[in-house]
Amino acid sequence: MLRSLNTGVSGLRAFQTKLDVIGNNIANVNTVGYKKGRVVFEDIFSQTLRGATAPSASSGGINPLQVGLGTKVASVDNLFTPGSPTTTNNPTDLYIDGDGFFVVQNSSNERLLTRAGTFSFDSNNQLVNPDGMILLGIDGKPVKLPDDSVAFSIDINGNVKGFDKDGKELPGGTTIGISTITNPGRLSKVGGSLYRDTDPIIISNPKDKTVQLITGQLEMSNVDLSEELTDMITAQRGFQANAKIITVSDSILEELVNLKR
Template structure:
């Protein structure tokens, strides 16, 4: 009976964590570039009450062991990096990556390694520097900061990340270094740090060469192309999330019932003395 109570407690903790994950997914259903998470469970150690016996030819058959499980634990919480739906905005500084890869952004020009993001809602500051909503600098293929001349008449971003600028005198120039798009071997191994940002980890990149590569050209070498005037929305499916919420709620209630039932049986045992 005590085993069943502790199993029920572990189940309640597990389903509470599942509800926490679901709640975060639903809260970010309209967050640009957000990737939903899922939780997986595993059973705990089992207590063996009777061992296995082998069959003896001509005398007896084999007997299976008897084990009682001791509850459940969280096996992992994975981030699902499937692409989100596209939303057309027609704003030239809104960008999405059509395929694999991440934008690279920095908090300072001398930051060693950039953060990664799929949220492409960028803008220009008063110096003409391309930044995200939190003021982080968008990196180019050389790891530098992208700057548009403040006196430029117009500019456009190509699918390969190159920026074409129409200068004040009417001349047109295309930058050598375009907007960087990089990718990692295992996106699920990236660390979420908030603000639609990810940090590179040793389980995300090749352990032999973990440094992010920014010199790739979008649309080539497996990197996605850059689409301007559109944003990538969250990949959270509300239908699936609400279904999983019902399952988690019923699982929590069922484990709570295990505890109350075990408590009632223990009360009956105590009452036998009366």
């Protein structure tokens, strides 16, 4: 069988994966806190038909003679470049100006990371995300308003303050924690614009990490639609070209079979 058949198949598989990732990026172009994916290809092992030889005193060296066997997906990376902020004027919507993630805790007490700052207060005066996961403060406890609060505020350092009906600040305020990741590429998506870390999550004070929390804004997806559509055209043409390799290889095999007639 021709090597080009398997080579073409490997190309089809790789470009299909690329189209899948591009399609997911486009579908999440308006998803709050979404980080786009990127497919990286690498070549497959090459068959060596003749090895290389070093030059000698009487003759020059010979370069290797190798035939590549196709391509494969090396990785699907998540790109954590910042998304554009959009104004909502909702006082519990938060935007992280700088590097870092909010830390939320699910019903299984698992800590997860997110850049999506869509929070609201539940019946216990705790800040939670749309899935009911609790936002954690710098002490690792839920971010909660003091009892009897009728109003509140969140400053750029993440300090959550409650006020009584007379406008007096109540004791017991908390500070929203953030987590900074030196290598965000190790994070894995778990849905809901949430990420799981392979290492224990360390919560820090935003002020200590030169991070500001902006209220009334949300971070939108970092997907560039024009870039994704251009990549989609490239991937489509790559898929078509590899399909053509299979078609041409099939025609050559048909000619070989017909030699017997």
